[in-house]
Amino acid sequence: MTPPIHPRPQLARANWRVLDGVWDFAFDDLGVYEHPSEVMFDRKINVPFPPESEASGIGDRGFHWVVWYRLRVALLPSERAERLLLHFGAVDYKTRVWCNGHRVAEHTGGHTPFYADITGTVGDSDELEVVVRACDDPQDLAKPRGKQDWLEQPHEIWYPRTTGIWQSVWLEPVPPLRINHLRWTPHLENWEIALEVSLEGPLLPGCELRVRLFRGGDLLASDRYAVTHPELARRIALSDPGIDDYRNHLLWSPENPVLIEAVLELWRGEQRLDLLRSYTALRSVGVQGSRFVLNGRPYYLRMVLDQGYWPDTLLAPPSAAALRRDVELTKELGFNSVRKHQKLEDPRWLYYCDSLGLMVWSEMPSSYRFTITAVERLTAEWTEALSRDYSHPCIVAWVPLNESWGVPDLPINPAHRDYVRTLYHLTKTLDPTRLVVGNDGWEHVATDFITIHDYAAHPGVLYERYATPESVAMVLQRQQPGGRPLTVEGFTVGDHPVILSEFGGIFYSTSGEPGWGYSHASGEEDYLTSYSQILEALHECRGLAGFCYTQLTDTFQERNGILNADRSPKVSLDKIARATRGRRNAFAMDVNPDLPDIDARRWKRRR
Numbered sequence: 001m002t003p004p005i006h007p008r009p010q011l012a013r014a015n016w017r018v019l020d021g022v023w024d025f026a027f028d029d030l031g032v033y034e035h036p037s038e039v040m041f042d043r044k045i046n047v048p049f050p051p052e053s054e055a056s057g058i059g060d061r062g063f064h065w066v067v068w069y070r071l072r073v074a075l076l077p078s079e080r081a082e083r084l085l086l087h088f089g090a091v092d093y094k095t096r097v098w099c100n101g102h103r104v105a106e107h108t109g110g111h112t113p114f115y116a117d118i119t120g121t122v123g124d125s126d127e128l129e130v131v132v133r134a135c136d137d138p139q140d141l142a143k144p145r146g147k148q149d150w151l152e153q154p155h156e157i158w159y160p161r162t163t164g165i166w167q168s169v170w171l172e173p174v175p176p177l178r179i180n181h182l183r184w185t186p187h188l189e190n191w192e193i194a195l196e197v198s199l200e201g202p203l204l205p206g207c208e209l210r211v212r213l214f215r216g217g218d219l220l221a222s223d224r225y226a227v228t229h230p231e232l233a234r235r236i237a238l239s240d241p242g243i244d245d246y247r248n249h250l251l252w253s254p255e256n257p258v259l260i261e262a263v264l265e266l267w268r269g270e271q272r273l274d275l276l277r278s279y280t281a282l283r284s285v286g287v288q289g290s291r292f293v294l295n296g297r298p299y300y301l302r303m304v305l306d307q308g309y310w311p312d313t314l315l316a317p318p319s320a321a322a323l324r325r326d327v328e329l330t331k332e333l334g335f336n337s338v339r340k341h342q343k344l345e346d347p348r349w350l351y352y353c354d355s356l357g358l359m360v361w362s363e364m365p366s367s368y369r370f371t372i373t374a375v376e377r378l379t380a381e382w383t384e385a386l387s388r389d390y391s392h393p394c395i396v397a398w399v400p401l402n403e404s405w406g407v408p409d410l411p412i413n414p415a416h417r418d419y420v421r422t423l424y425h426l427t428k429t430l431d432p433t434r435l436v437v438g439n440d441g442w443e444h445v446a447t448d449f450i451t452i453h454d455y456a457a458h459p460g461v462l463y464e465r466y467a468t469p470e471s472v473a474m475v476l477q478r479q480q481p482g483g484r485p486l487t488v489e490g491f492t493v494g495d496h497p498v499i500l501s502e503f504g505g506i507f508y509s510t511s512g513e514p515g516w517g518y519s520h521a522s523g524e525e526d527y528l529t530s531y532s533q534i535l536e537a538l539h540e541c542r543g544l545a546g547f548c549y550t551q552l553t554d555t556f557q558e559r560n561g562i563l564n565a566d567r568s569p570k571v572s573l574d575k576i577a578r579a580t581r582g583r584r585n586a587f588a589m590d591v592n593p594d595l596p597d598i599d600a601r602r603w604k605r606r607r
Contacts, residue, residue, distance in 0.1 A: 005320045007089055007168045008113075009351040010391050011182055013276050015078055019071060019130070019169040023047050025058070028066035028133075036098050036131040039068045047071075047169060048089070048316050050162040055313045063139070063152060067164045069132040080122060083174045083201075086130065087115040089167025089346065093136040093143055100129050108377070110136070110144065110162075111344040111365055112384035128171075134164040142374035144381055146342035146365030147307060159309060159556045166316040167346055175273050177201035179264060184280035184391040185433060188251070188295065191240040193260070193280055199230040207268050211236065213280075214261040215250065227266070238282070251295045252281035252393050254336040257357030259393075281354065281393035285434060287448060289495045290469065292435075292545045294359075294396075301499065301546025302580055303337040303361065304330060304562070308345050309555050311565045315343065323349040325567060327356050330552060332573050333562060334580030339501065339548045342366060342402065344385050353394035361397040361548075362389060363440070366405035370416060374406060382423065386430045398427050398434055403441040403453065404484065410443045411488050420445040440501055442484040444491055449545070453502035454481035457519035457530075459537035462503065472498050472543035497545035500538065505550040505560040506530050510570050515559030518550070524571050531562075532579040539582030549580075 006012035024041035033039050049056035051067060086099065092110030096103060100123075105116035122128065137143075138161050139150045149158035180200035186193050197209060207227040213220040213236065221236050238250075252258050259279045266274040283295055291298040306326070310318055317323045323346060330338055337359035344365065353360050364382050367374040382400055389395060400423040401407065407416040424438035424446035435448040444450055452475070456462050465475050476486050476493055487493060507517025508527040521527035538547050554561040562576055563569055 005348050005351065007087070007170055008347055010184075010278050010347070011179070011276055012278070013172060013174070013274075016170055016172045017076070017079070019073065019171060020047050022057075024070040025051070026068040027051075027060075027064050028068055029064055031066045031135065033066075033068065033133075036068070036070065036101070036133075039070075039131075041068065041070050045069065048165050048167050049313050050092075050164055050166045050316060052160050052163060053312060053314045053316065055316075055318065061152075061160050064163055065137055066133065066135050069130075069134075069165060071130045071169075073128050073130075075122065075126055075128050079171055079173050081173060083117060083119045083176055083178075084122060085115050085172045085174055086118045087113065087168075087170045087172060088132075088165070089113050089169070090344075091132065091134050091165050091167075092162050093134070093140075095135075096133045098129075098131040100125060100127075109381040109384060111146075112381055112388060113167075130169075132165065136161075136163045138163070141368040142371050142377065144365045144367050144378050147309075150368075154556050157558065159307075160314055162315040166314075175201070175266075177204060177207070177266065178274045179266060179276055181387075182264075182278055182391060184262075184278070186280065186282045186284065186393070187235070188282055188284040190235075191238050191282075192235045193238065193282065194233070194235050197232045197264070199227065199232070199266075203227070203230055204268055207266060207273070210265045210267060212263045213238075214263070215258065220260065250282055252283040252357075253294055253299075254331075254357040254359060257355060258282075259355055278391075279354070280391060283393055285396045287435065287497050290497050290545060292449075292497050292499075301337050301359070301548075302335050303339050303359075303499075303501070303546060303548035304333065304335045305341050305502065305548055305551040306330070306338045307341045307551065307553075307555050308343045308349075309553075309565075317346055317349070320348050322567075324352045324356075326552070327352040327358050329563065329567060329573075330358055331356065332577060333552075334577035335549075337361070337396070337546070337548075338552070339363065339399075341551075344389075347388070347392075350389060350392045350394060354392055358394060359396045360392075360394045361399055361437070362395050363399035363402060366402055368405055370407055370409070370413075370419070375419060378406065379423070379426070383426070383430065386427065390431055396434060397437060397449070398431065399437045399440050400424070400427060401439040403482070404439055404443050407439070410439070410445065411485060417445050417488060417490075437501075442480070442482050442486050444487045446491075447496065449499050449501075450476070450486065450493065450496045451499045451501035452481060452486060454500060455503060455505055455518040455550075456481065457534075459533045462500075462534065463537040463541060466498070466500065466538070466541040466543045468541075469543050498543060500544055500547040502548060502550050503538075504531070504534060505558075506534075507560050508570055509554075509559045510564060513559070515554070515557050517558065517560030528571050528575055528579075531576065535579045535582060 025045035051058040052061045095107045097105040099118040099121040102121040107114040148161045181198040183196040209225045262278040339361040410416045420438045427436045438446040441453040505518035508521040553563045554565040
């Protein structure tokens with residue numbers, strides 16, 4: 001039997017216990033209860049599925065401002081030996097936690113993790129009682145909420161809300177002095193990997209950190225560092241083989257997702273205080289003129305928009321296996337990258353992108369109002385997201401804002417423009433190794449890519465707009481494909497790579513159920529023809545550095561996915577993959593020899 005994947009794969013100890021399952025539950029719509037002793041727990045819920053979901057056992061999608069959870073579990077002997085941490089993957093939105101009657105944690109933010117050291121609440125008890133209060137105003141538009149609808153029923157491009165716990169809850173026994181945080185940074189130009197370690201607990205004299213790096217069974221590095229401060233930063237030099245054929249075997253890419261396994265041990269003399277496993281990878285990302293480059297070479301981005309919803313579990317993934325299957329399906333469809341849209345996905349999904357080879361644009365869920373409160377909330381949670389996901393090699397770009405959501409007056413309001421610039425530069429400061437799109441889709445103020453959302457249905461229209469750098473320049477100057485200007489006054493276009501980061505959205509419902517898309521197909525053959533022609537045209541466009549098709553799966557009323565909402569294919573995966581990959585693009589790293597050469601001029605004749 002395959003062991004369960006760790007909820008935090010890049011900082012994994014051997015001893016941990018998930019607390020997912022049946023908890024006591026109560027609605028508190030008026031928010032009248034302040035302490036667990038006041039609450040009447042009158043129903044059960046299946047954690048980590050939100051109460052709006054069918055999988056939770058409740059399936060209530062009405063407005064609920066406050067919800068309560070309670071779990072009583074017997075403690076294991078190992079959980080009473082040293083320190084005991086209680087972890088929450090994500091709870092939407094404002095959370096208080098009690099353990100055995102003691103308040104142990106408060107956290108604000110619906111998409112990022114937090115934990116509490118609950119050792120002092122256990123005492124001599126053999127039982128642990130956990131109570132969680134989650135406050136989540138369903139109509140608050142000044143908090144990061146992504147695609148969660150503020151109306152009672154989903155409308156247009158917004159979907160059912162997610163309240164309360166929606167990622168795993170787990171216990172972790174830890175030593176008094178332990179490794180608390182890791183940060184890996186590859187430096188390909190020097191054939192080095194930087195390691196930053198934060199320790200927590202009373203620092204003892206004579207401590208030493210031992211780090212070993214492996215590729216498969218081969219030892220790449222073995223270093224020891226004296227620990228004299230709770231913050232430690234070192235660079236680990238790898239042996240550079242000097243010949244590209246050998247070097248390339250160690251470089252991470254979607255075609256060759258090589259992970260470097262890491263074992264970290266904290267020692268004091270002959271006593272091992274802590275042991276954990278992690279991983280990293282050697283790769284670099286950047287831009288050269290108008291091209292995205294991976295490991296120093298131009299690389300054409302074939303992305304798909306992925307919103308990360310499931311019919312029965314909503315934002316919460318049904319299982320780790322479901323997360324892995326989404327990555328596998330994305331690759332089977334011919335994509336090398338994914339734009340995770342308006343969601344900070346479960347870290348296990350990022351692990352599968354790391355290990356199976358899928359590049360990621362990571363996007364912050366938006367708020368929808370511009371207020372001081374909204375700015376403070378999003379900035380704080382975005383900073384936590386960058387910290388959580390910094391070390392994942394699959395992430396190649398950060399996207400703090402989308403389509404001017406939360407900054408609706410961007411072209412005319414200096415404060416809105418300064419906010420976008422601030423998020424861009426804050427992100428570049430916290431992570432100078434990756435690319436940043438300040439505001440995806442239009443109205444660019446500060447960005448490393450110029451991204452365009454264009455749902456023109458005819459392939460000839462797309463070809464004429466993006467066929468050459470000159471035609472793209474005309475689009476940037478004169479056209480508004482999404483109904484908004486692509487740049488804001490004062491922004492210099494320069495040689496930024498241009499990405500068509502939303503397009504397509506072809507509606508096709510295999511069940512006959514109603515819904516919508518940006519264009520319509522009448523059946524399987526019509527869908528395949530429409531998809532193939534639009535992708536064929538884009539592969540001939542030399543003005544683009546990549547594209548992102550909308551979207552991977554049907555999502556509630558939006559039935560414009562390549563897959564149904566349950567991940568079943570609408571049409572042949574193989575035929576979609578051939579169209580997605582295209583024939584050799586001048587900037588791609590792979591080739592599909594099965595497709596014939598194309599006379600691109602015929603797109604003009606077709607129109």
